[in-house]
Amino acid sequence: PATLGMLGGGQLGRFFVAAAHELGYQVWVLDPDANSPAGKIANRHLQAAYDDYAALDQLAQGCAAVTTEFENVPADTLDYLAKFVPVRPHAAAVAICQNRVAEKSFLRDNGIPHAAFAAIISEDDLRDAAKVGAHLFPGILKVARFGYDGKGQAVVNSREEAIAAFQGFKGETCVLEQKLHLDYEVSVVLARDEQGATRCFPTAENIHRKGILDISIVPARATACTANSAQEVAERIAEKLGYIGTLGVEFFISRGQLYVNEMAPRPHNSGHYTLDACITNQFEQQVRALCGLPLGEPRAHSAAVMVNLLGDIWFEKDADGNERYREPDWAKLYAVPNLKLHLYGKHHARHGRKMGHFTVIDADPARALETARAARASVGIVD
Ligand code: ATP
Ligand code: MG
Ligand code: MG
Secondary structure, eight states: OHHHHHHHSHHHHHHHHHHHTTTOOOEEEEEEEEHHHHHSSSEEOOOTTOHHHHHEEEEEEOOOOEESSSSTHHHHHHHHHHHTBBBSHHHHHHHHHHHHHHHHHHHHHHOOBBOEEESSSHHHHHHTTTSSSSSGGGGGESSSSSTTTTTTEEEESSSSHHHHHHHHTOOOOEEEEEOOOEEEEEEEEEEEOTOOOOEEOOOOEEEEEETTEEEEEEOOOOOHHHHHHHHHHHHHHHHHTTOOOOEEEEEEEEETTTEEEESSOOOGGGGHHHHBBBBSOHHHHHHHHHHTTOOOEEEEEESEEEEEEGGGEEEEETSOEEEEEEOOOOOOTTTTEEEEEEOOOOOOOOTTTTEEEEEEEEEHHHHHHHHHHHHHHHHTTOO
């Protein structure tokens, strides 16, 4: 059987391995962490850094094609592998998605709606009223690279606050973007194949908590027009990137207008509902696109609500206020007949760490949300 290569061993890689195994493929995972969730179930785990060229040579020799689940894998790594083996998505698309300056410039250059922004290379940029106009305040200063789950971001109300925040980020390149009033947020996950055929999953509505995705609701409680426009914009982005694989696009809806927030060059947390609610899931699409197979049918066969399980509920406070580690009692979730629990097999829980998720599927969207909220509360997730 053919062997596929995966860069990154997190939960996204783990679901990819499972999907690839379903279709009869073997998978080699490259990840520096000996306990990576995907590495543990892969046919082979290359425990190495992403720029370990001896390990990359092994991966290229052993695999028919290579993909990634880690958006920060160095573009040089993808370029190097591409000399020997098909790499999807290609390095140039990943490079755009992993740097907020490149990403927002790409949106601007392609006429795709986004929040007003300025690239901040130095403190002088923040003092320059021609570069950083008053319209960018209140704004959000975000480091250009390696930010996730709201890390590396600061809300800034003035030029002075922006300068202080920039210093706090040690002068790393940033973008300053206008802080939008959010009506709500949605995302589109899609797959695009070598021939340019594109299939979108239903648009999801996303609720965040402390900067981390908490709940995804499908269908999104948006107008059909908004949900469709989001899909059209996501397709345009994939086309302009020449993207092959599964792509996640996050959107804001602000005063009825759609804005792209950011792109993820991989399956997306808000697309986890596709595992249980769609005919083909986002990881199978990734396998299909990688292997040059026809894309699957993305249609949802029921409404779905996905809830993230963060490490926080692995800790309980004793009478003295000290934290104790304890695996949550999943019995309450197993008792819900239309609920599917997914745990990622991570070694240690930490606050804010994504440990698993569950999805409630129901023909009735309102009832799905009600059931999911009750289940969420039953395992100790409090607002
Ligand atoms: P992810 O884990 O999705 O990669 P991230 O760290 O890259 O997160 P963003 O997606 O940029 O962070 O922002 C996280 C959240 O912060 C958004 O989903 C949104 O709720 C809020 N946010 C970010 N930018 C803005 C903005 N310009 N205006 C209003 N809210 C924003
Ligand atoms: Mg991000
Ligand atoms: Mg985001």
